[in-house]
Amino acid sequence: MQVTLIFTRVSSIILILVLLAFSVPLAFAQSTPTEFAEMSLEELFELKIENETNDDFLESHWHFNYKYMAAQFDGYLAGDSDLSLDQVFWSGPSEERTSTNFPLVPTVIKQQAHLFHFGYQYSDKIELFLSLPYIQQRTDHISRVANYEFFMVETDGIGDAVLSLNYKFKDLALHRWWVNFSLSLPTGSIDEVGDTPRGEGNQPLPYTMQLGSGTFDFPIEFNYQYLGKHDVGLSMSAIIRSGKNDRDYRLGNTYRISANYRFKLTQNVRLLLGTDAYYWTSISGEDRRLAVAGDFPYAASIINPNFYGGKKLKLSTGFSYRYSKNYTFTTKLSKPVYQYLNGPQPKEMWQASIQLNSAF
């Protein structure tokens, strides 16, 4: 019994000491509203917040975005006139061969790209980016060559890496203007080959199936954004190509004007509406390995460098979801409403993208 009593007393004393050790600092640190109200600016200025994991003040210098894009081309246009496959396909000697029908016709072109985008916020005005695409392409064909009546060609690999500099030259409360200068490096292959009816084994593939431009290109973009209740953005951009690649051609320049509107559906979800007008030029020079001898050197429309370029107007819609201040998910679907193509040229049916933006 005596032992129990001693044990109880000792336990009480130890418990009191332990509680004192833990509770005294809590009770005596600044903690009440009155204590904080009575502190001067200078005192507040010197208060330490070293043990907090609160990230309200951490500036996110690094960004990583992943974007998956898919597009499909199906059918043909010459100017703004639709052409059927029968009109583009040269079925044999019973039909007159012209420069706009071909013994080999791509029917459906499917493109996918995984775009990895790394960004670094150098200062309030300057942001640096590196973008690296991984491209997968597949084209279904019909031809009048025996054993190649229906065939498919695929390519995949790294595309052209792009280094970018974003310069925000005006950042007012509701208006923001910035410009983006980029350098596109010829890291994508222009030597892709595949099994085609042109001969035994693998043959050089046409321009659409290559993964890069083969030239140093200069994308430039000018942007304006109104940041009010109704968020509106306008941008003008161009991809200017330089020189000629190892296969003696240069892809056409591309020019684009875009407008987009973001409407807030809920606190974190926004509806996106947009329109893009494109103009792009045909290919300069040509990869001579693709042409054949004779009056009609191009076995398919996509081999003729003049059947590239045109004008296009697209409408797009989608939504963005802000999961947290560091993560945003965006999805978008666009469809051309008007296309005027130098051709016969495969026409775009749709393009879709899913994007995850993260900052850390």
Add this chain to the structure above:
Amino acid sequence: MNYALCLFRILSLCRLSLRSLSPRHIIAGRLSIATGMLLTSALLCTAWSANAQTALSKSSKIKAAYIFNFTKYIEWPRAAFTHIETPITICVEHNPEFNDFIKALVKQRKVGKDQRSLIVRNINDANICHIAYVKSAEAHTETLLRNALVLSDMNNKHAFSAIIFFRQNDKLRFEINMVEVNRLNITISSELLKLARVK
């Protein structure tokens, strides 16, 4: 009130424990245990009470204190107030802990040469804000914030942010955007400016 409730509950538990002891225990022993438990209960409740106060992060408390202090060093144009006794309205987002803390902090305090009182309103219920502390960049209507001195954190800068809190050397600092301050026709005292990172 919470403190008293806490003490009552812990002491009730202690009484049950004492009842379970054998009647053969000597009175001194029981008194000793009772004293120990009373002290323990008091300390537990002190710690609990203090802990409840600290549920709000220290940086949030410092921000609340800064906001109160800013009102002492900032002069709004006359037109910002309809009457000489119109209080300075501090708008905050829905965060009960922060709101309760800053309300208690500014309660019955008066600032400036006009000795204006201060009131704290939820930004979603406010018609006017003299100061607005916003954490969500997209949360509020343009018109409400256009005329307010907007405070935000570095990670949640708003289009109208005039004062931005940031962390430097484990201390809470602030940046003042003079473009916004001038647009609002607000006067900031040199004492406040000398502590700020002015942009």
